[in-house]
Amino acid sequence: MMTTSRRNFLLLAAAAALPACAGTKKIATPGVPLSPFDEDSTADEVLGDLDLTGKLVVVTGCTSGIGFETMRALAARGAWVVGTSRTREAADAACKSVPGQTTPLQLELSDFRSVVDCANAIRSINAPLDILICNAGYLGAGGAPQLVDGIERHFAINHLGHFVFVNRLLGRLYMADQGRIVVVASRAAYTSAPRAGIEFDNLDAHRDYEDRRAYGHSKLANALFALQLGTLLRGTRITANALHPGVINTEIDRNMSRFMQTGFAVATALGYGKSIAQGAATSCYVATSPALGATSGKYFEDCNAVTIVGEGHLHDAEMAARLWQVSEDLTREFLVTHRGEDLNDFERAARKRRE
Numbered sequence: 001m002m003t004t005s006r007r008n009f010l011l012l013a014a015a016a017a018l019p020a021c022a023g024t025k026k027i028a029t030p031g032v033p034l035s036p037f038d039e040d041s042t043a044d045e046v047l048g049d050l051d052l053t054g055k056l057v058v059v060t061g062c063t064s065g066i067g068f069e070t071m072r073a074l075a076a077r078g079a080w081v082v083g084t085s086r087t088r089e090a091a092d093a094a095c096k097s098v099p100g101q102t103t104p105l106q107l108e109l110s111d112f113r114s115v116v117d118c119a120n121a122i123r124s125i126n127a128p129l130d131i132l133i134c135n136a137g138y139l140g141a142g143g144a145p146q147l148v149d150g151i152e153r154h155f156a157i158n159h160l161g162h163f164v165f166v167n168r169l170l171g172r173l174y175m176a177d178q179g180r181i182v183v184v185a186s187r188a189a190y191t192s193a194p195r196a197g198i199e200f201d202n203l204d205a206h207r208d209y210e211d212r213r214a215y216g217h218s219k220l221a222n223a224l225f226a227l228q229l230g231t232l233l234r235g236t237r238i239t240a241n242a243l244h245p246g247v248i249n250t251e252i253d254r255n256m257s258r259f260m261q262t263g264f265a266v267a268t269a270l271g272y273g274k275s276i277a278q279g280a281a282t283s284c285y286v287a288t289s290p291a292l293g294a295t296s297g298k299y300f301e302d303c304n305a306v307t308i309v310g311e312g313h314l315h316d317a318e319m320a321a322r323l324w325q326v327s328e329d330l331t332r333e334f335l336v337t338h339r340g341e342d343l344n345d346f347e348r349a350a351r352k353r354r355e
């Protein structure tokens with residue numbers, strides 16, 4: 001009989017490699033400019049000769065894989081990049097290893113106190129925030145559910161941690177000429193998530209737990225988060241979009257068995273995937289392309305906005321609104337009210353100037 005980890009690997013690999021799951025079709029999203037880039041484009045190619053001097057950027061999960069390459073490519077264009085890791089030492093090492101202006105910070109997304117502390121450290125920079133890339137991600141391979149304060153771990157880290165983080169930094173994004181929120185989701189949002197979408201009655205994973213399903217569930221939450229941000233931020237200068245970076249052999253498989261890691265490496269080497277430079281391209285494109293100044297609430301693959309037709313809940317506005325409400329209820333004590341009672345001097349002065 002096949003072990004759970006082998007079965008999970010095969011399902012993950014299949015979900016990653018297939019063009020789309022049966023019953024779904026991918027079409028270009030109407031109303032979004034087509035980009036000249038595709039699945040082969042790299043982060044450096046999509047950024048071209050853009051000058052990002054004076055832009056403040058935050059990249060969560062900057063120590064490896066897509067986040068590291070995203071930070072490197074943006075810093076190389078003159079952006080000031082704040083890069084985060086679960087440990088300050090790893091963030092330090094990653095930031096030191098790329099040319100340009102970078103600042104390392106500690107962020108543990110499963111600990112909302114740490115999320116608040118990290119956001120406050122960014123607010124102490126006293127500058128508008130131009131780009132916030134929610135890139136950090138967790139993929140478990142334990143076969144049994146793990147909980148963070150009663151909530152399934154993938155959902156808590158990949159979605160709720162970033163939900164709190166974005167909420168605490170919205171004020172700074174408002175100050176930017178054009179603030180951008182980029183949420184690195186995954187096509188697992190429609191290939192591996194539960195058929196019913198977000199399982200509001202199963203956030204503690206008391207039934208039907210599988211790692212890939214829980215990961216897909218959290219990635220669907222990422223995509224719906226960007227969709228609802230797009231709705232709530234309509235009429236402001238902030239945009240929010242989600243994306244699938246591609247299938248890339250990074251450290252995302254760190255919790256898998258040696259067998260699964262080898263299989264993932266072989267699958268990506270055989271061409272079922274992208275290089276890390278290509279994997280960071282969609283993040284960099286969505287974060288910076290002048291063509292996307294008014295594009296919000298959309299989902300991107302291979303540097304273009306796509307709509308998944310058929311099965312899945314990627315574009316389910318009702319589910320996105322409910323997810324927002326539930327996420328707020330679950331994290332309320334860590335959120336700012338935006339009424340202004342916890343503004344610092346810089347923020348208070350900026351708000352006064354605006355009034």
Ligand SMILES: NC(=O)c1ccc[n+]([C@@H]2O[C@H](COP(=O)([O-])OP(=O)(O)OC[C@H]3O[C@@H](n4cnc5c(N)ncnc54)[C@H](OP(=O)(O)O)[C@@H]3O)[C@@H](O)[C@H]2O)c1
Pocket residue numbers: 060061062063064065066067084085086087090091107108109110134135136137138157184185186187244245246247248249250251252253254
């Ligand atoms: N690779 C793929 O094929 C693929 C496909 C679809 C989507 N994605 C998504 O792409 C994003 C980047 O993944 P990757 O492939 O580059 O993986 P990676 O190499 O494992 O990088 C993940 C980053 O997230 C950070 N991180 C992990 N757990 C965290 C936590 N609890 N709190 C804060 N930070 C945490 C890690 O930082 P430290 O370990 O230093 O703390 C690391 O820098 C993820 O959101 C992933 O879901 C990847």
